Amino acid sequence: MPVPYPLTRTPPPPQSPPDGAHAAAPRIVGVDTARGLALLGMFSVHVYGAFASDGSPTPAWMFAGGRSAATFALLAGVGLAFTTGGRRPVVGRPQYAAVAARAALIGLTGLLLGYASRAADLGVDVILAFYALLFLLSVPLLRLRPRTLAALSLTLALAGPVAVHLLRGVLPEPAFEGDPVFTDLFTDPLGLLSFLLVHGNYPVLAWMTYLCAGLAVGRLDLTSVRIARRLLLGGLALAAGAWLTATAWLTRFDGLWHLWRAEFPDTPWREARPEVLWDTGDDATWWSLISRAPHSTSPFDLLQTLGSACALVGAALLLTRLTPTRRLLGPLTAAGTMPLTLYCAHVLLLATGALGDSPDLLYGLLALGSLLFAVCWRRVVGRGPLEAGIAVIAGKARQVTRPSAEPQSSQSS
Secondary structure, three states: OOOOOOOEOOOOOOOOOOOOOOOOOOOEHHHHHHHHHHHHHHHHHHHHOOEOOOOOEOHHHHHHOOHHHHHHHHHHHHHHHHHOOOOOOOOOHHHHHHHHHHHHHHHHHHHHHHHHHHHHOOOOOOOHHHHHHHHHHHHHHOOOOHHHHHHHHHHHHHHHHHHHHHHOOOOOOOOOOOOOOOOHHHHOHHHHHHHHHHHOOOOHHHHHHHHHHHHHHHOOOOOOHHHHHHHHHHHHHHHHHHHHHHHHHHHHOOHHHHHHHHHOOOOOHHHHHHHHHHOOOOOOOHHHHHOOOOOOOOHHHHHHHHHHHHHHHHHHHHHOOOHHHHHHOHHHHHHHOOHHHHHHHHHHHHHHOOOOOOHHHHHHHHHHHHHHHHHHHHHHOOOOHHHHHHHHHHHHHHHHHOOOOOOOOOOOO
C-alpha cells in the first residue's frame, strides 16, 4: 500500500551517477529524529553525571550512559553511508577526499573544544577527535556490502575490547590530562594517537564497531517498514541478550565478586554492588571484560549499546511514518539535522559553569534551547552553521579531486 506522505525530504536520484561524481542519499526523517533523541540523552549524562551523592547511579547514567554516545557513533556511520550514495555506493577519490576533509574539520573542532573543557575541568570527554579518526579509518570500508560490514561490526565488538586491553599496556599513555587540544598534535603526537586508539573513553579500536554497523544500516532501504522492524526487534534482542548474559555472569557465576576484588578492592563489599555494576573502574585486569557498565568497553557493553542504538533508529523510523508523531517529533528531527552545532554549543555552555548547582534548570535550558534554536534556524536558514561550513569545504575537496572529464552533480541536501 503506498504511503500517503513523504518519508524523505528530497526524492532519491533516478539512477547512480558516474563513478567519482557526488551522489548523496536523501535525508531520512527517522534518522534525524534518532539523532535528536541521542543528543538529549547525551545532555542528560553530562548535566547529571554518573552517580548521585549517595553513591547510586543517576537515572541519566542508567538509561543514557553509553547508549547516547553509541547512537551518535552508529549514526555517524549512517550519515557517512548517505554521503557516499546510500544503497548505491559511489566511492572513489573525490569521496575519499571529502571524507578526509570532514574528518580533519571535525577533529580540529574537537581539539579546539578541548581548551574549554580543560580550562573548566569539565569531566566531559569531548568525542569529536575520536570521530575524526573513526572517519579516516572508515575509508577502506566504503565499498563493503551491508552483510560484510555487519559481520565486521560483530567481530570488532568481540575482538576490539581484547585488543584495547592488550595495547593499553603497550602503547604509551599521553602526557596530557583531560581532553586533547590542538597543541598536543605537536607536543605529544604519539600520546595523542594512543589516547584516541586505546586510552581514551571512546577507544577507536573498539568503537569502530558502531561505525561499521552504521555503514551497514546506511546501505539499507531505510524507507522500508520491514527494515525498520528488523532494526527495532533485532536491536532489542541483541541489547537484551548481551545485558542478560552479562548480568548472569556477574550475579550467578561470581563475576561480580571477581570484578570487585580486581577493580574496587577499597570499597566494602556491602557497598560495592552499585559501583561495580555501573562504574568502569580502571580496566587494569581481564575481569573488566565482563563488565556491563557504560563506557567499560567490554564486549557486553559494546553489544548491548549497539543493540540499543539499532533499536532506537528502528523505532524512530517507524514512528516518523505516522503523520501525527512525525509532526510531534519535529523539533527533535530539526535538532538531529545539526548535531555538531548543538554539541559544541552545549560543551561551551557547560564550560561556563552556569547553573552548575541547578541541574534540572540547566538541563531544561539545554534541551529546550537546543530544540527551539534548531526549529528556528532550520526554517529560516536551513542546515546548521557548523554543518554547512563543513559541507562546503568537503564539497571543495571533492571538486578538486574529481577528474575534469567527469560531470559535476548538484550539491546534496
